[in-house]
Amino acid sequence: MSFVATMVAGIKRRPRPRLGLKAKHSMWGYLFLVPAVAILLIFRIIPMIEAAYYSFTKYDLFSPPQFVGFKNYIDLAGDPVFLQSARASALYVVGSVIPVWIISLALAKLILSVSRFRGWFRGIIFMPVIMSMVVVAVLWRFLYYFPSGMVNTFLGMVGIPPVPWLTTPNTALLSIILIAIWRASPYFMVIFTAGLQAIPETYYEAGKIDGTNAWTEFWYITLPLLRPTFLLVVVMSVIVALKVFAVPQLMTNGGPAGATNVVPLQIYKTGFEFFRMGKASAMSMFLFAVMMVFSIIQIRLFSTSGETE
């Protein structure tokens, strides 16, 4: 045996694990995840980490950030404008999401009860979702016109005097809540429709045998089996409501007297008009914390027997 052959024979090759077909397919799946994970990292995770960092600084976008510790958070706690915007956001969320859950579920049940032209009805109901926010703002400005816009005209038909919807602090927030309900209900209707269609008919058949009526069927069969869908709708609707920006900005710019100055709008003004990016970042972190806490609470509440969706 030559020297080389001896050396080659003497090299102990480590046994290489051979990947099976399923493993190879899995590998391709993971590789296809790479672009999405990269985008998530670059456009979500890294900016969030940066925002968290800036929240502890005084930063005007143009000069290097100066570390100020918890000053921004302490200032927020005593800032009446921020507290007013937090209150506006809280009222907006509570006022919009609960009706959205109810209306979207009702619409889903209604759509599924229609046998003919279901697609047409679904399309018409879904139209508010696909309208641009600028169109929505202009349209509703006309609808809310005081005293003779369409909304006030309908109110007049039932004997209610016209309401200055957008120019009274008490009604301005209600005005944008109604827009949110009008726009969000069709979107979540689609999610509820999918959830309802996933419930096996056998449960309803068994219920009929046991003598359920429409209400007991809904309460004891539909709702429990709709729990995972409900969790998704609740968490998504609250997050979407907490992030509302376009309608208050376009219709009222936070007025009158700050009544519709929700937190995202105040964040925008603080960062891009006042050039106080550190404080704006602190507000963003506050909003993020609220969303996280709420989502965790909801997921725990909706989970049963340790199972989570």
Add this chain to the structure above:
Amino acid sequence: MLNLSQKSNVWRLVIAASLLLGLGLVAAQCVAVAPPAEKAVEPAEVVETVEVEEEVVEEVVATAVPESEATEESMAPSGDPFAEGCWEFPTEDVTIQIWWHEYGPFTAYVNELIERYQAMHPNVTIEPLVASQTDVNQKLTVALASGTGPDILDQDISFFAQYYDKGVLEPINLDVFCADSQADIEAAYIGSVLEGVTFDGTMYGLPYQTNSMSFFMSTDAFEEVGLDPANDAPKTWDDLKTVGAALKKVENGATIRKGYDFPYQSQRWQLQAFQPMVEQFGSALLNEDQTECLLNSEAAVNALTLWKEVTDVTGDPNTTLTSPTDPNRDFMDGRVAIWMTGPWATNQLLDSEIKDHWAVTSLPQLDPENPHTMMYGFTWGVNKDKPEVNKMVAWDFVRFMLSNPEEWLQKASFIQPRVGLLETETAKNFPFIDVHLKDVETATWYLRSVYTNEVVQIVGRAIERTIFQGVDPKTSLDQAQEECTSMLAGE
């Protein structure tokens, strides 16, 4: 199925690939926004040039730019600081970017100017970006902060002080203008217009639009109630209450037409109305060195009280379709008889239902003998963080754009309050330009401060508390003072 070791290896691979891809994207972005290498242009070269090429002069004449008075012998400035040919134009290829906010006639005219300038200087490419005013504010702020801003920026006066404070603006380059000093440029304007772009004695931009905020009056509404817009135009706030009350029309408890209403569609507009009122009462919004808020001064309280009194008699803030993007809607539709707006609205009004059935008068005064009015405007500025040759070409394009104020008036209804404008044919035919220019002469600029946008919000909330919630003006302004003081203390 992968075992544990294989799975961990795969995840390591996925995370490593993601990080590499992310780093690659970030690196690509850095390369894309890296400023080009600075061209070695020495300002001394511009100063030493003594000849003006004939071809350049002919092109100047063909594009209706005022003829340059620069001679072939010397670079001594002509009488017109905006004249062509006072410096040696670079011969290398130069690309500059210009951003501005969308407004139909304005956009069309600037695009036309870009084409003309590029025809005169084929080695120059001008890349425009047009966005809504809200979008351009945000884009510009982020771009300037990240070093990717345009060469020429369009900004409204409320942001200019902030950009100056952040050090992103280039001082005016007199070598490009036919001017020995800033005084030569100031001499071309009427009134104290250029104070708006001057910080610490140096000019950092030039206004392309200077609006007096004047009162536009519907002549149909005046005639309907037996008033004459020429003789009965309100000169004082008391006149406004009387005339406005007569013009206001209410049917079955609903306001059909307001006599006069203050603007509520935008807090920026609210400050345009409030500031001159406070100044008429003898005070200001901030003290001179802007270290102290004066929002609850006696003058401010008097101003807000007057605002409420006028509104109660002549207005109805609940009845409006005016919006930030359509600020003259109520006036055009006849929903209000008197409306405060600027000369830029002229073409828009002429194209609307109201056509030319309107007249213009100055803002009402407490003391007509000592008028206080207000100017609001937009300026062209140049980005400091650009190569020297880019900055010089940028200033030259600004000079070129502003060299024909008559054309700005004709094509965009924008007034540049320049000496001699009133003698032009377009100005002679521009409705009520004498009123607009008179108001500019007696005007102070809209609040120029790094705190302007915050003061706008604070004052806007105070006004809205009083008007929409019935809060007493003193109480409302005390709260505003507290917010403003807290804002300054946070600095």
